[in-house]
Amino acid sequence: MDKLDFPESPLHTIHAPELDAAGVSLRIKRDDLLHPTIQGNKWRKLKYNLRAMKQEHKSALLTFAGPFSNHLYATAMACKQFGIQGNAIIRGPQLDLNNPTIRFAKACGMTLHPVSRLEYRQRNETDYLRQLQSRFPDTFIIPEGGSNQHALGGCKELAQSLPSSDYVCCAVGSGGTLAGMIDGLDDECQLLGVAVLKGAQYLHDEVLRLNPRAVTRSNWQLLHDYHDGGYGKFSAPLWQFCQRMRQEHALPLEPIYTGKLMFALWQLITQGYFPRGSQIIAIHSGGLQGLDGLRYRQLI
Known part of the structure; x- marks a missing residue:
């Protein structure tokens, strides 16, 4: 299998x-x-994103999430299970380290990058994504919630x-x-x-x-x-x-x-x-x- x-x-x-x-x-x-932990529609959406990442020979992934996000939770465990370096831009501006979802993501080894709500609003803009791609080279970017082609x-x-x-x-x-x-x-x-x-x-x-x-x-x-x-x-x-x-x-x-x-x-x-x-x-x-x-x- x-x-x-x-x-x-x-x-x-x-x-x-x-x-x-x-x-x-x-x-x-x-x-x-x-x-x-990698359950439901979050796994269904991640599955072919992870395959595409592999086909593009990317070694890390980057995604976007609110601090209590199901997508963040599932992606963090997927990164841990499949040995992927995971990054997430978190709607901030600060990380609450007592939040159970944030604690879980960090325990899975994910690197979390809190940003202001203003910056987070740019998460689907081409210029912002281009900047992130240069800041995180060799990284496969998955949108908030995992919804893409x-x-x-x-x-x-x-x-x-x-x-x-x-x-x-x-x-x-x-x-x-x-x-x-x-x-x-x-x-x-x-x-x-x-x-x-x-x-x-x-x-x-x-x-x-x-x-x-x-x-x-x-x-x-x-x-x-x-x-x-x-x-x-x-x-x-x-x-x-x-x-x-x-x-x-x-x-x-x-x-x-x-x-x-x-x-x-x-x-x-x-x-x-x-x-x-x-x-x-x-x-x-x-x-x-x-x-x-x-x-x-x-x-x-």
Whole structure:
């Protein structure tokens, strides 16, 4: 087996009275179980970035992240596991060395470079990236969240790994997971993306930028009414729902990505959005390390 391949993650069937009443079936693709730390969509996106890095004979990588980022967490362990020199530009201006995500990244041997919020805003600008490339020669640069052309292949594989269904649903932050999955699903299967950011209508154009083929596909859409206040924000009912899913269905969720996805799905199911007989698969994209950051900030 290629060392950049992990065994495929399992499907978890949910049984609940709400599903019976709506006449639908729901399975969860447990991508949070792909790997203890390099899990979910973060691994799917990293996989082909790491292959591209190898093909370009680069010895180090550089990426961008907020201080509690799932992408930072997964990339740090990937660098440790595969013997890669890792660098990350961190939205600062200071590093909080007690933050569990920062502590983990440093423990994995990653070099962290805190910058001001003003500088961090330049992370996608060509001139800034050119400066970084000269400052970090022989380094492969991966964007924030890992969403780029290389990421699409791993997300396409995720879609191809699924059994046939009527609907596949995923949380959407940067658009990369959705953009890649579009290529891996049959036209008959509807792909629903639940935006976790407020006012994120721009994500439609971002999906088309990442995957121009998406313009020819009519089987995907973004839902914008389930952000629960905006990125990183969540209500008491959402957090209570996450706890209930863990207790009743042994399904661990965090309220920033997967919790919003499942809460949205539960509302749509009980409102009769899905025709009776529909088979639904929801993608658990990992990110459970985020719970440690929420506890650290005393938000849960």
